[in-house]
Amino acid sequence: MINSLKEIFPHIDEKRCLQFITKKVFEIFDHEEDKKCYILEENGQFKVLNSNQKEIGFIAVDECLFDSSDGSRSDCIVFDDEVLCFIELKHCKNKNISRNRQKAKSQLIATIEFFKEKIDIKQKLEAYICITCSSDEDKITMTPRANNEQAQLEFEEFFDTQLFYKCEKEFQ
Template sequence: MIQEIGDNIPNTIENKCISELNEKHNFLLDTENGVLIVNATDFYHLYVEKTNKTVVYSIQNDNCVMINSEGGQCDLLILNEEKLYFVEIKGTQDNRSNHRKTAYKQIENTFKYYSNYIEFPKDYKLNALVCFKHKRRIVQASASTKKKEFKVKYNINLEEGNYINFD
């Protein structure tokens, strides 16, 4: 899938938006300049764990692949050859309801953008993760109506949390 994205999605290669997550434990922090890999002892927004030897990639989507897209775009994509996560990081605890609605729209816009260029295989697992500031590792189902809507309309599993496991 990473090859197909690189070959078909504008800006991914030219802007050097793709990076490989090499460690078993990867801690990501969203900044004004993009998403950075930080140490486990540092503050982070997203924890990506690889429990096998799979190759996992991060695509800096916001202001790298999709630049000033109308309606917004999610921050990054995390993927391997079996599954993909559209990730939107919200670095605030304030007014979660409004931030959640914005995140859903950004993820939806990003999925539609990528779908214009590539066709996701039917057996490829598509996921969306909205990250809010948490002091511990969590993953939970998102609001049931939106979760159901994303599954029916786009075949995307929608979750909230700050942890992704590639096992």
């Protein structure tokens, strides 16, 4: 899969879109200004648990693989040998949750379809919608929102992908 990514996105190394992490816990942060995702020790929006400290791949999709002219893609991907997880992060005010959830679904679908068309993916597919809201702009609170069963069934049926509404992934 890595070789296919490098063929499709020759700038993947130069722009540092692909990283490998072996930490027990790391977090992903979607930077508001440059719109790119980064790995942090803490205070991110999405937490990755890796108790076995195996090698986890991280791909910054938005503003790295794809540029700002294509805002229809998900933010990032985390993966190992068994699972490939597409992640869309949204930070919003409470009144915008429903609209953000719909936009996140569209972005995930566009990214999954692109990757399935271009790359022979062997791993199981998962998609995550992580919507965080906070009243105090200095503090981000991880707040997974209610599940949408219809969307989950649609992802399973049409994209062979399990959809989660949460801000955490645990690798086994």
